[in-house]
Amino acid sequence: MLKNSSLEKLRGAKNILAFSAGVDSSALFFILLRNKINFDIAIVNYNTRKQSQQEVEYAKELAETYNLKCHTLDVDKIDKNFEADARKIRYDFFEELINEYSYENLITAHHLGDRFEWMLMQFCKGAGCAELAGMQEVSKRDDYILLRPLLHLDKQELLSFLKENKIKYFEDESNLDEEIKRNSFRHNYSSPLLKKYLSGIKKSFEYLDEDRASLIKDIDLQTLGEFAYFKSSQNTRSDIFAIDKYLKSQNHMLSASERELLKSEKTIVTGRKFVINQEHEFVFIAPFVKTQKLSKEFKEKMRLLKVEPKLRGYLFENEDALKLITELLS
Numbered sequence: 001m002l003k004n005s006s007l008e009k010l011r012g013a014k015n016i017l018a019f020s021a022g023v024d025s026s027a028l029f030f031i032l033l034r035n036k037i038n039f040d041i042a043i044v045n046y047n048t049r050k051q052s053q054q055e056v057e058y059a060k061e062l063a064e065t066y067n068l069k070c071h072t073l074d075v076d077k078i079d080k081n082f083e084a085d086a087r088k089i090r091y092d093f094f095e096e097l098i099n100e101y102s103y104e105n106l107i108t109a110h111h112l113g114d115r116f117e118w119m120l121m122q123f124c125k126g127a128g129c130a131e132l133a134g135m136q137e138v139s140k141r142d143d144y145i146l147l148r149p150l151l152h153l154d155k156q157e158l159l160s161f162l163k164e165n166k167i168k169y170f171e172d173e174s175n176l177d178e179e180i181k182r183n184s185f186r187h188n189y190s191s192p193l194l195k196k197y198l199s200g201i202k203k204s205f206e207y208l209d210e211d212r213a214s215l216i217k218d219i220d221l222q223t224l225g226e227f228a229y230f231k232s233s234q235n236t237r238s239d240i241f242a243i244d245k246y247l248k249s250q251n252h253m254l255s256a257s258e259r260e261l262l263k264s265e266k267t268i269v270t271g272r273k274f275v276i277n278q279e280h281e282f283v284f285i286a287p288f289v290k291t292q293k294l295s296k297e298f299k300e301k302m303r304l305l306k307v308e309p310k311l312r313g314y315l316f317e318n319e320d321a322l323k324l325i326t327e328l329l330s
Helices: 006-011 023-032 053-066 082-101 114-123 129-133 155-162 180-217 237-247 256-261 296-305 309-317 318-330
Strands: 016-020 038-045 070-074 105-107 138-141 143-145 221-223 227-231 267-270 274-280 280-288
Touching: 006 105, 006 143, 016 023, 023 155, 023 280, 038 053, 038 114, 053 070, 070 082, 082 309, 114 129, 114 180, 129 180, 129 237, 138 221, 143 267, 143 309, 221 318, 227 237, 237 274, 237 280, 256 267, 274 309, 296 309, 296 318, 309 318
Parallel strands: 016 038, 016 105, 038 070, 105 143
Antiparallel strands: 138 143, 221 227, 227 280, 267 274, 274 280
């Protein structure tokens, strides 16, 4: 069921699977076993449902049965912004494990339905080809590769696999809550369309991936703590895509109007949280710190380097970022 391109990246590598005990990750767990892929698992308990502790116990049972490591994280109840905060907690946990155990690949069980509902949500907000293409099979991160080997498979195909092989899995009842936007899109739009037009939708994503590859250049974004930067690709579309992707990893979403502003403005402050500066052939992204009383020496240095004033508050407080930007612009 997995593509050769995914298997080649997984074989011989140190892999960790983001596991939830639901349909998608349970199917992927056993598909990986069948393909003799070595991996460990990680599961997060958000303590929002009575069933969640049973899911953790199931993960531990599977790990013991198949001689895998099972990493668990128990989270205090999240009262606000659950989707965004849960995602940040989850990925922070995975990245801690990756650094501690030297995992090379993080495997997630996102499938065609996830990708299609994301596409529809972006389309309704206003998006271009790159955003509509959405999730990719392979995404390079700073210290690891994020692999989504099920993107070509629909959830019904995964359910069939589980039922044919009598594999246990759990259903998350929160997926039925249509007050959650993605659930509403799934139940009312993406699932019915996939049921009726599965082969055509699969083919459309193949075309979208080809178009995205021709539109968006790969960008080597570097980070130093909270300071991020890259050399401009001289392709505005690619630069904005990289900015947007980085900010999402920091739990912040650019608005459509902010993406438009980046096409014409050298500097913007987004959400009063981040300053984005595009000049000197570089793109700089830093937390927005209101300028305090700066020393005369610092002000003169910034003037000579022609550093954007809205970046100066952060640089004044962060010696390492100041040293880096000095080297880049000197």
